[in-house]
Amino acid sequence: MVIQAKNLLSPQLNEYIRASADRDIEVDALFGQRYLACGSSGRHFILRGTPGNGLGQYLNGSTVEVYGNCQEAVGDTMNEGTIVIHGSCGDACGYAMRGGSIFIEGNVGYRAGIHMKSYLDKAPLLVVGGTAGSFLGEYQAGGTIVVLDLDGTGTPVGNFCGMGMYGGKIFLRGDRLPALPDRLLVREADAADRAELSPILAQFCDRFGLDQAKVEDAPFHVLTPDSANPYRQLYVTNIV
Amino acid sequence: MSLDYIYPPYEVVRNAQRCVDCGICIGQCATGVHFRDKKTGALRADESKCVDCQRCVCFCPTHALKIVPTDNAFRNNGNWPARTITEIYRQAASGGVLLSSMGSSKDYPIYWDKLLINASQVTNPPIDPLREPMETRVFLGKKPTDVRRDAEGKLICDLPPQLELKLPILFSAMSYGSISYNAHAALAQAARDLGTCYNTGEGGLHEDFYAYGPNTIVQVASGRFGVHTDYLNAGAAIEIKMGQGAKPGIGGHLPGKKVNGDISRTRMIPEGADAISPAPHHDIYSIEDLRQLVDSLKVATNYQKPVIVKVAAVHNIAAIASGIARSGADIIAIDGMRGGTGAAPTRIRDNVGIPIELALAAVDQRLRDEGIRDQVSIIAGGSIRSSADLVKAIALGADAVYIGTAALLAMGCHLCRTCQSGLCSWGIATQREDLVARLDPQEARRRLVHLLTAWDHELKEMMGGMGINSIEALRGNRLMLRGVGLTQKELDILGVRHAGE
Numbered sequence: 001m002v003i004q005a006k007n008l009l010s011p012q013l014n015e016y017i018r019a020s021a022d023r024d025i026e027v028d029a030l031f032g033q034r035y036l037a038c039g040s041s042g043r044h045f046i047l048r049g050t051p052g053n054g055l056g057q058y059l060n061g062s063t064v065e066v067y068g069n070c071q072e073a074v075g076d077t078m079n080e081g082t083i084v085i086h087g088s089c090g091d092a093c094g095y096a097m098r099g100g101s102i103f104i105e106g107n108v109g110y111r112a113g114i115h116m117k118s119y120l121d122k123a124p125l126l127v128v129g130g131t132a133g134s135f136l137g138e139y140q141a142g143g144t145i146v147v148l149d150l151d152g153t154g155t156p157v158g159n160f161c162g163m164g165m166y167g168g169k170i171f172l173r174g175d176r177l178p179a180l181p182d183r184l185l186v187r188e189a190d191a192a193d194r195a196e197l198s199p200i201l202a203q204f205c206d207r208f209g210l211d212q213a214k215v216e217d218a219p220f221h222v223l224t225p226d227s228a229n230p231y232r233q234l235y236v237t238n239i240v
Numbered sequence: 241m242s243l244d245y246i247y248p249p250y251e252v253v254r255n256a257q258r259c260v261d262c263g264i265c266i267g268q269c270a271t272g273v274h275f276r277d278k279k280t281g282a283l284r285a286d287e288s289k290c291v292d293c294q295r296c297v298c299f300c301p302t303h304a305l306k307i308v309p310t311d312n313a314f315r316n317n318g319n320w321p322a323r324t325i326t327e328i329y330r331q332a333a334s335g336g337v338l339l340s341s342m343g344s345s346k347d348y349p350i351y352w353d354k355l356l357i358n359a360s361q362v363t364n365p366p367i368d369p370l371r372e373p374m375e376t377r378v379f380l381g382k383k384p385t386d387v388r389r390d391a392e393g394k395l396i397c398d399l400p401p402q403l404e405l406k407l408p409i410l411f412s413a414m415s416y417g418s419i420s421y422n423a424h425a426a427l428a429q430a431a432r433d434l435g436t437c438y439n440t441g442e443g444g445l446h447e448d449f450y451a452y453g454p455n456t457i458v459q460v461a462s463g464r465f466g467v468h469t470d471y472l473n474a475g476a477a478i479e480i481k482m483g484q485g486a487k488p489g490i491g492g493h494l495p496g497k498k499v500n501g502d503i504s505r506t507r508m509i510p511e512g513a514d515a516i517s518p519a520p521h522h523d524i525y526s527i528e529d530l531r532q533l534v535d536s537l538k539v540a541t542n543y544q545k546p547v548i549v550k551v552a553a554v555h556n557i558a559a560i561a562s563g564i565a566r567s568g569a570d571i572i573a574i575d576g577m578r579g580g581t582g583a584a585p586t587r588i589r590d591n592v593g594i595p596i597e598l599a600l601a602a603v604d605q606r607l608r609d610e611g612i613r614d615q616v617s618i619i620a621g622g623s624i625r626s627s628a629d630l631v632k633a634i635a636l637g638a639d640a641v642y643i644g645t646a647a648l649l650a651m652g653c654h655l656c657r658t659c660q661s662g663l664c665s666w667g668i669a670t671q672r673e674d675l676v677a678r679l680d681p682q683e684a685r686r687r688l689v690h691l692l693t694a695w696d697h698e699l700k701e702m703m704g705g706m707g708i709n710s711i712e713a714l715r716g717n718r719l720m721l722r723g724v725g726l727t728q729k730e731l732d733i734l735g736v737r738h739a740g741e
Binding site for chain 2: 018038058072077079115117118122139229231235236237240
């Protein structure tokens, strides 16, 4: 099913999509319509234009491909599925995502991957081809975030990267690191890290037609938290 | 002993003439107070471990035990009570943030106790609920403001989703993790028996309890634990937790040691990892952002579920509630500062927020003034202790109330306020298997049903006394209340007159 989104408001557009029996949904001329593919499973979306906030929120297994830029809260609380963005993306992308993958060709805004978590076989993945804003991976509890800075700006992330992080992993490409919180462990990627990274980059490069060898031919840093129980020593019992 | 020594605040008094030396107290005590002297075999008590949970007292077959406050005392000082002194010792020794359980025990005004309910005399005769029909069923959600008809003149009945409750009392949010599996089972089953709802809290919904979906409110908090489409669609309503009366403005933190296999599965996080709920939802920085979360939840559940937004009662609660009412939420839950919790920093629990009575009255009045009262229903919580509190809450403008502490008490809690230790001897606020097994879900379910059935009957009696036979006629009916011992300012905020006026 192909839908022309021009002059359609979010509720109408979502109702058309919901009512359709088709697995494959194509929407053209998007202009900020919100909550597309929200909670969706078992479908394939191709979206052109600019989808609005909450794209793929609570996504539960569908695949979403966007030809254009995205706004805020993409893949918020996502459980399963794939979102591919041929463009850049706004703030709070992948907030609290538990599973599935988000691939962004361009840049991502503030608070990407915040409170991302993994669980059993679910390991969320967020890969950013360009750069990320501040608070990347804040409160991250699991999963993997990769920022590639393919344009070589030298500043792959903004301030407060990994603030309050207590699980998961962040890979940053490039030789320069931003100022990082004390409680993060930082190391250069070793062979094991690169072995973990390689299939991720293969997926990314495949999606966006990039030369994987070239992408991999750069230093990578790995950020992990120093504890899964950061607040253990914070409290004292007071029975009153 | 040391500089930091804190004398045990409670003493175990064992009446030697009554004690038959059975040792049941040893087995019942979850904190290891009672023991046998290694040499003589006589029963002894290490009072430093006693939390006055009353478990041994209740199970002593000969009533040989009682727990009494110690008469040991610091030198008397009005400005430095023992509580304040010992708190300083605790912090000086540990460097820790003081952490307390359950609602504030401080002596703040309880306005419920300063409000009196009206009754009919001579004119407008009272109604006897045993003889005459009396309606306490409520529908929570947006109410239409106008009657609309289609081209053929037929009524358009597209009422937004409503949460139907047989009585205006719901069990408030208590997560699996903060309380036990058996406690959740009892709450879920009692909610079904009673035709009301319990609330999952932010810990996800255990797979065994999906069957109770029509009587479940599923919560979405900042950590989004266990939130996925099946979960959202399982409940009768979805609650966005923005805040909690016991700890406004801060998040939650379930220590990793409490995240065992079952809780890990329900929250969908790894075993042994901390479960941190950040203070804010990081996708909400404004009412417009809140609207987005409300809308996205509605889209994800195809507009079938009413959405509740729960906030703590804080200074500007009326303006906040007005914003929430305009965010598309169907129901606002307001939690007063005396509300309970599994654990909250003592200073926040005891000093942040405002009492529910004032918050509720202010919100109801503000929404009426702005002409948007029908756009939302209001649930009031934060220490509703009896059916009298319930009647007063409804008269101040609530559509229904949340009860947490009262429900725990019904299940056997003795309010010892050590939930955070995870050693609840009544099997409620614990995950230790032998302790959880102490709470019989069927017995707890019966007791919950008893409590709410009794309250509902009392509610009907009081309504009948006022000559009111439908709960709608009581809601916001402040003429049915009078204040005693309140200042004019307090009366103005509550919107009630003084007794005698």
